[in-house]
Amino acid sequence: MIRLISIIIGLGFTLVVLIAFGTGLATVISDGELKPETAEHVFHEHAHAPDEGFSFTGPFGKFDKQQLQRGLQVYSEVCAACHSLKYVSFRDIAALGYSEGQVKAFAASKQVPGIDPNTGEATMRPGLPTDRFPSPYPNAVAAAAANNNAIPPDLSLITKARHNGSEYVYSLLTGYQAQPAELLKEFPEAKTPDGLHYNPYFANLNLAMAPPLTTDGQVTYAEGNPEPTVRQMAADVAAFLTWTAEPKLEKRNQTGWPVLGFLLFATVLAFLAKKQVWSAAKRKDD
Template sequence: MTRLIGILVGLFFTVAVLWAFVTGAANYIAEPPAATAEHEFHRHPKELHLSSDGPFGTFDKQQLQRGFQVYKEVCSACHSLNHVAFRDLAALGYSEPEVKAIAAGFQVPGVDPNTGEETLRPGTPTDYFPKPYPNDIAARAANNNAVPPDLSLMAKARHNGPAYIYSLLTGFQDQPAELLKEFPEAKTPTGLHYNPYFANLNLAMAPPLTTTDQVSYGDGTKATVDQMAQDVSAFLLWTAEPKLEKRRQTGWPVLGFLLFATVLAYLAKQQVWADKKGKKG
């Protein structure tokens, strides 16, 4: 009896799920959801080609240094890098004295050894990049009630992350007249900025990259808005996947070994069972 009741309960729930699916599909076909501005005007990220693309790609350290410079001089005013320590910058090609100098240029939280009170001190290579705001309340007050996200893992947190970051940084524009005509209620609110690469088309962040030569690259590269956006996108890919090159360098030999081991195992199996097959025949 218990088994029969279990079967009947399972059958009931199966029928209920099928009924919900069929009625939901029928309602969707009969009355499709109304079009929204987000659905009609949201754009997929632009194409971005980096030297790290592909299974054999490697980081362009010169570009990563340029991207770090953009982050340091522009993005760090609002966005943190909580998972990156100053000493990690050595992987970008900076020498030990350069890393120490970069760290010392930031003020990080510390404790006064004489009074025990919290204070700020110059950073050291073992410190992590400091937060630009003391707390979320201060961050919201300075950014139209929005908390700027940490950028350490942003390239992993978004689909096609580097291209998304690049598109967002270069995508600020005036709202299209077509959008305002079709969806007048979707007019960008005061204090927000229209960007078709953002999920709801409007974000609190003002365009951070606005003019050519906003930063001065030491390698002579022309610092156009597009170039700066590419460079900082490449840098944020590195912050999200600093072991990318090492993982690939390790992965290919491992795959080669596994392939060799598979072939060797197959040949051994053929050798071991050869006599058995012969006798069976």
């Protein structure tokens, strides 16, 4: 009886799969030929890393603290005008090599929302290490009004929210260009609308954000750092945003290898124990 019920259930599942397949096939046939490729499919580029790569990639990767400090500077002087880092506290930057005094000074240089203790009204005050990076806009409506109705995304986890996030950020920042004549010839309807900017690394090729990094030397690095070219600044801020999304990346890599080693040792030990136990049982059978 149980076997019969199992067979009926199995046939039922098979029938459902066949119906779903048939429905999909009928939809394709009724729609006629497949839709032609769009401009997004043809001209969308895949993200790539800087020529020298990123120091944190791979199983033994580590963050370059000097690069992270430069990335924080680029974010503060360029990106912070539109994008927030709402999941990052000022005190977190101590992990980048800053002293306690430097963290306090950096926090105090930022204005964060507060409450006037005398009147109870909302006000702005100097930041504390425990405060988080403030949003440049009071609300989403104000953000949209200032950016052609496009709300700038928070960047705290942006490299985790995009495929190949570090490479994506770098490519997007360095990918602004004029629309190729070939695109306009093949897809005249894909002409970039007024107020948008063509970038082949963005999903639909056109985005509201104007090029944030426009000229070499836009941010002045301290002496001893690489030349602040557009590509260098893009790589630095991409590395910084990778750190904001994965601050424990190095520790995870360091912990992973000992764990793998222990699991391998335990597997070998279990195999040898199994051999010994079953060899004794086999001798008894003989």
